[in-house]
Amino acid sequence: MHFTSEPRLHDGVIERDFALGEIPGILWTPESASAPVPLILLGHPGGLRQMHPRLAGRARHAAADGIASATIELPGGGDRPGLPGIDEARTDLRRALQAGEPVGAEIIDRLVLPLVEMAVPEWQAALDALLSLPQIDGPVAYSGGIISIGVRLAAVEPRIVAAALFAGSFVPRAIMEEARRVSIPVHVLLQWDDEGNDRQMALDLFDAFGSREKSLNANMGGHTGVPRHAGEGTSGFFARHLR
Amino acid sequence: MHFTSEPRLHDGVIERDFALGEIPGILWTPESASAPVPLILLGHPGGLRQMHPRLAGRARHAAADGIASATIELPGGGDRPGLPGIDEARTDLRRALQAGEPVGAEIIDRLVLPLVEMAVPEWQAALDALLSLPQIDGPVAYSGGIISIGVRLAAVEPRIVAAALFAGSFVPRAIMEEARRVSIPVHVLLQWDDEGNDRQMALDLFDAFGSREKSLNANMGGHTGVPRHAGEGTSGFFARHLR
Structure with a gap:
C-alpha cells in the first residue's frame, strides 16, 4: 500500500488516496486524533468516483466520533477490469425483472x-495494510x-467486531x-420500498x-432515500461498538 | 378530570395521579418547563401499578426533551372491571398457542x-382534559x-401527530x-423473538x-428486552415530531 495523493483537509477530516497494488482506495482520518483510532471499512456498490460524495459524508460522520474510514474499489468497479460472467448474469437479472x-x-x-470471492481477500489485504x-x-x-x-467478511474476518449492512x-x-x-453485532438498514431489492430476502437474511445482538432499521423510500435519522442510528451503533 | 395526589418530584419530573371519572391516570411534566409543553400518551398493556416503573422511565426520557407524558388505566386493567368475553377469548388464545x-x-x-372500542374514546376524553x-x-x-x-387513535384522532408503536x-x-x-409519521418497535408476538403480523402491519414517513426498528430479545439504543431512537423520533 502506498499513498497516491497529498492529504486533503475538509471539515476536520484528512482524506488521502492510496493504492493497494492495482486497487485504488481512500483513507479518511479525523484531523483532531492524537492517538491511534478505530476504523470503519466503507462498503459500496462499486465506482469510487461516483460514490465519493456519499462515502466522504459517511467518513465525516465517523470522524466526528473519532473514527477513521477507508474504502477500496470493487472488482469490476471504476477502471478495474470486469469480472468474467458478471455482464451476462446482469443481463439475465434485468430480463427477469x-x-x-x-x-x-x-x-x-x-x-x-x-x-x-474476489473482493473479500482484497478487503482483508487492505485491512492488513491499514492496521x-x-x-x-x-x-x-x-x-x-x-x-x-x-x-462474508463478518463471518470469516476476526478483526471485524461489528457490521452495519445496507440491504x-x-x-x-x-x-x-x-x-x-x-x-458479531449486526445492524441492518432496509429501505422498505427499494425498487432493486427483495424485501423478504432481506428479512430472511436478518433472521x-x-x-446475539442484531437490529433492523427499515425506512420508507427507495435505494438512495435513507433518511438522516437512520444514519444517526448507524453512527450510534458504531460509537457503541468501536469506542 | 381531577388530581388525586400531591405532586411528587423525582429526577426533574413532576408526577401526579389523576382520575378521569372512574379511570385512574398519571401525568408527568418536566420540572423545568416555563411554557406549555407537548404531550406523549403512554400506552401499555394494562395494570398501571405493575407498569409504573417502566412508564415512569419513559416519562423521564420525554421530560428530558421537554415533553410531558400521561397515561390512563385500560379497560379491565388494574382494579377496573373486566370486559365481557375477554377472559374466554384469552383462554381460547392460550389453548391455540x-x-x-x-x-x-x-x-x-x-x-x-x-x-x-372501549379504550380509544377514553384516551380521547383524557386528551380533552389534558390539553x-x-x-x-x-x-x-x-x-x-x-x-x-x-x-385506531392514529387513524381517527387528528390531534395525534406521530405514533411510536410497540409490536x-x-x-x-x-x-x-x-x-x-x-x-402521520409512525415508528414501529419490534422485538424479533418476542414469544407472545406474531412477527409476520407485525411486518404486515408496518407495510x-x-x-409517507414510517420506520421499523427490530431488535433481538423477548417482549421486555427492548435495548437501550432502541429507546434512544424512539426519543429521537418524538423530538423530531413534537419539538
Missing part, C-alpha cells in the same frame, strides 16, 4: 458470488453494501447460510444472522 | 376489538402498546385495514401503514 419474473437463485449466485498505519489500531467495523461482501442487493443462498455463522 | 396451532383471526377479533391544563398545549403523540389502540400483541384484520388510513 423486466418480465416481472422471480429472479432465480442461480442468476443471483452467478451475479454475486464471484464478486464476493499497520500508525494512525489506526482498531477495533474495525464494516459498513454498507454490497451486503453479501459484508456478510440493497440480492443475496445468494450460500451467503444466507454463512450469515448463521456470524456472531439468519447468528448474532 | 399451547397446542402450537395458528391463532384464528376470529379469536384475535374477540380478544382485541372490544378493548379498542385543557395550562402546562400542556401539544402537539401530541401516542407511544407504546397495545398496538391496535395506537393504530407486541395480535392485530385484528379490521385494524390492519385502518392502518392504511394512517398518514399497511399509509404514512
Whole structure:
C-alpha cells in the first residue's frame, strides 16, 4: 500500500488516496486524533468516483466520533477490469425483472458470488495494510453494501467486531447460510420500498444472522432515500461498538 | 378530570395521579418547563401499578426533551372491571398457542376489538382534559402498546401527530385495514423473538401503514428486552415530531 495523493483537509477530516497494488482506495482520518483510532471499512456498490460524495459524508460522520474510514474499489468497479460472467448474469437479472419474473437463485449466485470471492481477500489485504498505519489500531467495523461482501467478511474476518449492512442487493443462498455463522453485532438498514431489492430476502437474511445482538432499521423510500435519522442510528451503533 | 395526589418530584419530573371519572391516570411534566409543553400518551398493556416503573422511565426520557407524558388505566386493567368475553377469548388464545396451532383471526377479533372500542374514546376524553391544563398545549403523540389502540387513535384522532408503536400483541384484520388510513409519521418497535408476538403480523402491519414517513426498528430479545439504543431512537423520533 502506498499513498497516491497529498492529504486533503475538509471539515476536520484528512482524506488521502492510496493504492493497494492495482486497487485504488481512500483513507479518511479525523484531523483532531492524537492517538491511534478505530476504523470503519466503507462498503459500496462499486465506482469510487461516483460514490465519493456519499462515502466522504459517511467518513465525516465517523470522524466526528473519532473514527477513521477507508474504502477500496470493487472488482469490476471504476477502471478495474470486469469480472468474467458478471455482464451476462446482469443481463439475465434485468430480463427477469423486466418480465416481472422471480429472479432465480442461480442468476443471483452467478451475479454475486464471484464478486464476493474476489473482493473479500482484497478487503482483508487492505485491512492488513491499514492496521499497520500508525494512525489506526482498531477495533474495525464494516459498513454498507454490497451486503453479501459484508456478510462474508463478518463471518470469516476476526478483526471485524461489528457490521452495519445496507440491504440493497440480492443475496445468494450460500451467503444466507454463512450469515448463521456470524456472531458479531449486526445492524441492518432496509429501505422498505427499494425498487432493486427483495424485501423478504432481506428479512430472511436478518433472521439468519447468528448474532446475539442484531437490529433492523427499515425506512420508507427507495435505494438512495435513507433518511438522516437512520444514519444517526448507524453512527450510534458504531460509537457503541468501536469506542 | 381531577388530581388525586400531591405532586411528587423525582429526577426533574413532576408526577401526579389523576382520575378521569372512574379511570385512574398519571401525568408527568418536566420540572423545568416555563411554557406549555407537548404531550406523549403512554400506552401499555394494562395494570398501571405493575407498569409504573417502566412508564415512569419513559416519562423521564420525554421530560428530558421537554415533553410531558400521561397515561390512563385500560379497560379491565388494574382494579377496573373486566370486559365481557375477554377472559374466554384469552383462554381460547392460550389453548391455540399451547397446542402450537395458528391463532384464528376470529379469536384475535374477540380478544382485541372490544378493548379498542372501549379504550380509544377514553384516551380521547383524557386528551380533552389534558390539553385543557395550562402546562400542556401539544402537539401530541401516542407511544407504546397495545398496538391496535395506537393504530385506531392514529387513524381517527387528528390531534395525534406521530405514533411510536410497540409490536407486541395480535392485530385484528379490521385494524390492519385502518392502518392504511394512517398518514402521520409512525415508528414501529419490534422485538424479533418476542414469544407472545406474531412477527409476520407485525411486518404486515408496518407495510399497511399509509404514512409517507414510517420506520421499523427490530431488535433481538423477548417482549421486555427492548435495548437501550432502541429507546434512544424512539426519543429521537418524538423530538423530531413534537419539538
